[in-house]
Amino acid sequence: MSGIPSIRALIREAPTRQAAQALLLCLHDLWAFARDKGDLALEAHVEATLSDSLFLRHQAVCDLPWLLTPLVDFARRLTLGSSNAKQARRLLLAYRETERRALEQILRQSSLVWPLGLCLWLTGLAMLGETGITALAWWGASLAAAGVVAGLWRVRIRAIVDQRLGILDAMIEGCLSYLNGYVPRVCAENTRSVLPPALRPSFFDLDEALGVNSTSIAAIGTIAARSKVLDLLGAKADSGEPAVGTKEEEDLLALWKRMNGEEKT
Known part of the structure; x- marks a missing residue:
């Protein structure tokens, strides 16, 4: 995948507060269902994730494949009787590391914007030659504006990367909390506490959401x-x-x- 499509996909699939809250509700519902019916009962839901399952009730999670995939794979391991917390942690951290490397690659691609702009500016200066101070001033102003835009854009990309890794960390915490024997409500709260501050709903928001949407x-x-x-x-x-x-x-x-x-x- 080339750089531009990668960056566009990163922005399109950026995590939101709605997605973070949907993750909390999804984990709560999954673990409540598993505790009531048994882990094996999750099989029908992991095999039909986007057709008729608990996952589909939380569309904001389904819209983020980088978040849905490790969660579904974790649930699938539960249906196979694998409840070893250390093995599950290694599996989830492997997903996170793969995601981190891909995001770092996108960051490197986005960092090429400024050098590319500088090269274009220098090329423009060479072409202008002695056309006058007005043209040079115009190119200088254009370069300054491009630098500001590129800087803000890179800050935005970095924020998305950090939030994406942060929400993955929260999902991992919620999955491991279930394996460690916590009740679904506590699993959701543990997940909430790890979410990035910009995406984290308050305790009362979560309590209200569980009462309305669960x-x-x-x-x-x-x-x-x-x-x-x-x-x-x-x-x-x-x-x-x-x-x-x-x-x-x-x-x-x-x-x-x-x-x-x-x-x-």
């Missing part, structure tokens, strides 16, 4: 958890304290208080 598996779990907390809080009638009977209920209530700012974390 699959029925996640929604049912959220409703059940909140209902249980409300039952506990409703038992304050006489004692002024919730009726906490089990360690699970105590932990659930403590988490709810932290989420609502009643306790310091």
Whole structure:
């Protein structure tokens, strides 16, 4: 692939806040489904990624093949019974390294813009010869403008590269969190915390998105958890304290208080 198409593809497939949030929801739904149905149940979704699958519900992820491909391959390994965290980490990091090298190549291509502009300017000076100071001033102004544009363009390209690698790092964190036994909601939060600041939704944005856009598996779990907390809080009638009977209920209530700012974390 030549340089110009590569740079155009890089800009066209630049990560966005919408894509970052879609990744969080996609990971949450995948791991919620896998925990409920078993890893093997993901097979139908990884074999029909763009036709009828959990992935298709998060179109912003499907629109970024460089992000979707390693995620699908990771899910495919789960269906084969491979849940070794070290092996999975090596697989995902190999994808990242391949992507990093390709992006560095594009950066080198984009850095040729300034030398090319300088060569054209010097050629123009040679052709102008003694045509006068006005023409020389025009070429000087053109060179300055081209330099500013090229500099801003290179900054933009570098920002896209950094964000692209950053969102890959976040995806890797979300996948490894699942293998390490975290629940889907925590996996999504771990992923969110690694996202580049420019793409990272707030905790409350993620919580709202999970409540609105998540699959029925996640929604049912959220409703059940909140209902249980409300039952506990409703038992304050006489004692002024919730009726906490089990360690699970105590932990659930403590988490709810932290989420609502009643306790310091």
